[in-house]
Amino acid sequence: MTEKKPQLKVDQLSICYHTKRGDLKAVSQASFTIDQGQSVALIGESGCGKTTLATSIVDALPMAASVTSGRILYYQDQKEIDLLKLKRKDLRPLLWSEISMVFQASQSSFNPVRKIKTQFLDTVWAHDRSRSKEEILQRASELLRVVMLDPDKVLNAYPHELSGGMKQRTLIALALLLEPKLIILDEPTTALDLLTQEKILRLLKELKKEHGFSLLFITHDLGIVSELADKVVTMYAGKAVESAPVETFFRSAEHPYSRGLVDAIPRLTMDDREIVSIPGTPPDMIEQEIGCPFAPRCSRCLPVCKESIPESKPVPGGENWYCACWNPMSGGDACGNHR
Numbered sequence: 001m002t003e004k005k006p007q008l009k010v011d012q013l014s015i016c017y018h019t020k021r022g023d024l025k026a027v028s029q030a031s032f033t034i035d036q037g038q039s040v041a042l043i044g045e046s047g048c049g050k051t052t053l054a055t056s057i058v059d060a061l062p063m064a065a066s067v068t069s070g071r072i073l074y075y076q077d078q079k080e081i082d083l084l085k086l087k088r089k090d091l092r093p094l095l096w097s098e099i100s101m102v103f104q105a106s107q108s109s110f111n112p113v114r115k116i117k118t119q120f121l122d123t124v125w126a127h128d129r130s131r132s133k134e135e136i137l138q139r140a141s142e143l144l145r146v147v148m149l150d151p152d153k154v155l156n157a158y159p160h161e162l163s164g165g166m167k168q169r170t171l172i173a174l175a176l177l178l179e180p181k182l183i184i185l186d187e188p189t190t191a192l193d194l195l196t197q198e199k200i201l202r203l204l205k206e207l208k209k210e211h212g213f214s215l216l217f218i219t220h221d222l223g224i225v226s227e228l229a230d231k232v233v234t235m236y237a238g239k240a241v242e243s244a245p246v247e248t249f250f251r252s253a254e255h256p257y258s259r260g261l262v263d264a265i266p267r268l269t270m271d272d273r274e275i276v277s278i279p280g281t282p283p284d285m286i287e288q289e290i291g292c293p294f295a296p297r298c299s300r301c302l303p304v305c306k307e308s309i310p311e312s313k314p315v316p317g318g319e320n321w322y323c324a325c326w327n328p329m330s331g332g333d334a335c336g337n338h339r
């Protein structure tokens with residue numbers, strides 16, 4: 001087996017929003033790795049920090065946010081680059097050509113006063129002036145066709161002339177245009193109808209096989225996760241509480257929150273559809289936490305959980321499997337000590 005090489009490492013990353021009520025810890029010491037060619041799903045309830053984390057990779061955090069600790073290491077050929085240390089002018093050449101992101105609110109990603117065609121041309125020319133207009137538009141048309149859009153219509157349109165779903169698909173095409181090594185998709189299919197979602201997914205799978213890029217995608221849909229992910233990272237209240245290969249996640253997630261998400265999938269095989277959702281709501285991330293943030297909702301909560309925050313540790317006997325929990329589903333704590 002060939003050794004896996006990392007494409008991106010998120011290392012102990014913490015990000016705060018400065019709000020009137022105080023600092024909101026949107027991401028708290030999150031760590032995980034995306035290998036070359038690997039597809040990683042970032043999951044968790046709304047508000048748990050997924051968009052904030054993904055946005056920090058491409059230096060697009062809102063003004064109110066600041067990274068308070070950690071590193072984001074990107075691997076370009078043999079070189080390790082800490083993206084957080086790069087000056088904006090040094091990061092710019094990497095965007096679109098090495099790393100591209102389709103934002104959750106992708107509707108506002110286009111310049112409203114420029115035709116889509118111009119925006120495709122500008123994106124390529126910002127990196128490579130030698131490419132001809134014809135060559136770029138031909139590739140743009142191919143990609144737009146792949147995402148099931150009419151290239152002539154879309155390229156000659158202004159952003160406001162496209163529907164939300166069309167804009168999102170156009171952005172997926174733009175994200176693929178320079179064949180980046182890492183593509184980040186924040187809820188890429190939520191604005192799309194089911195049939196289009198299905199097609200886009202199939203397309204992403206095919207393109208990934210063909211071009212071998214790495215993928216970080218955020219979704220609420222565990223069906224998409226099972227189709228597209230190699231690895232799943234579960235976030236809760238800003239923390240990456242579990243990171244596991246996709247089969248391991250669905251078969252035997254160790255963190256009670258991950259398990260709750262898996263159990264919330266409708267059991268279509270059962271006579272009557274039974275959905276077990278996780279009672280309660282995530283905590284206020286402005287308040288100072290003392291113990292595990294999931295404790296108030298957790299049926300496996302022990303006294304230690306309320307006193308001390310569990311660290312992410314390798315799951316004993318597991319491979320590329322990490323969990324932050326004092327009393328995981330298998331009974332032992334994350335260090336393998338059975339209670």
Ligand SMILES: Nc1ncnc2c1ncn2[C@@H]1O[C@H](COP(=O)(O)OP(=O)(O)O)[C@@H](O)[C@H]1O
Pocket residue numbers: 017018019024026044045046047048049050051052053062064285
């Ligand atoms: N611009 C902002 N200013 C203040 N708080 C924000 C801002 N954007 C997001 N947040 C807060 O940060 C937390 C994480 O949000 P987000 O990263 O969007 O989560 P997710 O993508 O998982 O839904 C939430 O509590 C959210 O309210």
Ligand code: SF4
Pocket residue numbers: 255256257292293294295296298299300301302305310324325326327328
């Ligand atoms: S640390 Fe304790 S409260 Fe937190 S998820 Fe694990 S068992 Fe539940």
Ligand SMILES: [Mg+2]
Pocket residue numbers: 050051052104186
């Ligand atoms: Mg989000």
